[in-house]
Amino acid sequence: MTTAGVWHPVALSASIEPGSSAGTHIDGKEFVVWRDNSGAPHMWEDRCPHRGMKLSFGFVRGDHIACLYHGWQYDTAGQCRYIPAHPELDVPGSIRVPVFQTVEVAGMIWVATEPTESAPPAPQETGETVSVRSVFFGAAIDAVLAAIETTPPRPFSGEAAASVLRQIDGRLYALTVGSDTLLLGLHSLSGERTALHVVIAGPAARYSGKGQAHFLAWTAELRHRIETQPAAAVAA
Amino acid sequence: MAGIVLYNYELDENCYKVRLALSMLGLKWEPIAVNAFPGNEQTTPPFLAMNPLGTLPILKDGDLTLFGAEAILAHLARSNDPTDKWLPAEGADFAGVMQWLVFSAGALAVAGEARRSSLFDTPGDGEALQASAGKLLRIMDDHMIARGYEGLDWFAAGHPTIADIALFPAFALSRDFGIDHDEYAGLRRWGRRVRSLPGFVTMPGIPDYY
Secondary structure (H helix, E strand, C coil): CCCCCCEEEEEEHHHCCCCEEEEEEECEEEEEEEEEECCCEEEEEECCCCCCCHHHHHHCCCCCEEEECCCCEECCCCEEEECCCCCCCCCCCCCCCEEEEEEEEEEEEEEEECCCCCCCCCCCCCCCCCEEEEEEEEECCHHHHHHHHCCCCCCCCCCCCEEEEEECCCCCCEEEEEEEEEEEEEEEEEEEEEEEEEECCHHHHHHHHHHHHHHHHHHHHHHHCCCCCCHHHHHH | CCCCCEEEEEEEEEEEEHHHHHCCCCCCEEECCCCCCCCCCHCCCCHHHCCCCCCCCEEEEEEHHHHHCCCCCHHHHHCCCCCCCCCCCCCCHHHHHHHHHHHHHHCCHHHHHHHHHHHHHHCCCCCHHHHHHHHHHHHHHHHHHHHHHHHHHHHCCCCCCCCHHHHHHHHHHHHHHHCCCCHHHHHHHHHHHHHHCCCCCCCCCCCCCC
């Protein structure tokens, strides 16, 4: 199974509530991630074909997303369905926003930036996950991975233990410390900006609340290290 | 003059804090429009007599004249909210509200400077102001993500307080100074809850629809 390069994690599932949207980037390109009221996630180019307004500034109504500028409404296939200034118009099929394959795996929303038959990365840890947060760094993915190795978390459960970072597939990593495992989605916003989407592989009964806060503190330490150390020292 | 009078400039985020509070508390009030841009009327002697700092907002409530949005919010909540929800009277909820009001009036003022630099070309290094404002929004986002683990939707208590009102404009208007909401999942979630409160109103720069 190899999916490298096609599938990208773009958000934690928990960060995109039904009926809401957020802008994001992949390798410098702008996208909007949104969830319709039935709970299905979507990712599109973040650009209304009408005037180029960012759709992430717009609003979700039912299974449509509407542009903030002139209210043009698009269905979940990216097809424009309604133009308020021309309510009687049967909207031409050519008014369409590019959409991308979107799935939820490991507590994250994954998208394929090109059409693909390949499955998204999947962890062996297929059980319950608990969200920690998405954290953002002014550094490339390699520097973030290096910093994770040099600034590992302490285990939440039990004594201090060595950490093991392993690539599951493509942009999905597992970081194990003691009996705790984090699933990490590495998301290249641009050549010099990276998002790290962090979830705990384990039951909410064990990690909800204090366990989440424990690993939140680690993300803050990691960010502090990347921001305060010279790049060479982080990579060393 | 009887009743509540707000010396107001529609595009000022600090005036917006007060307009939000007045609306959410369901109070009757009169605006007096101030020519803050380009006139800088708030820095002329009649205004300096009410607020020697030369800033907006200024509130008159009966015989009382008050400046500083956070102090005005505290006054409005204390004198009009018999349930003490908007400004809790004691304990950790009171302390939390005070912490975030001071944050709002102090450190977070840089977000207002970034916005004025961007919109009105006021003096200052726009990029440095934007970077500072981004770090403060990040402090707020980190806090709200941690609150979420406890099942709490608001900054300082288990319900909305004037701290939420004071903090909302810096986040909601951040696109005015070039900071998008992409990287602030905790604040996006909180912002949607603020928008759903009874009496919520927008201002230019904050969409009506959401």
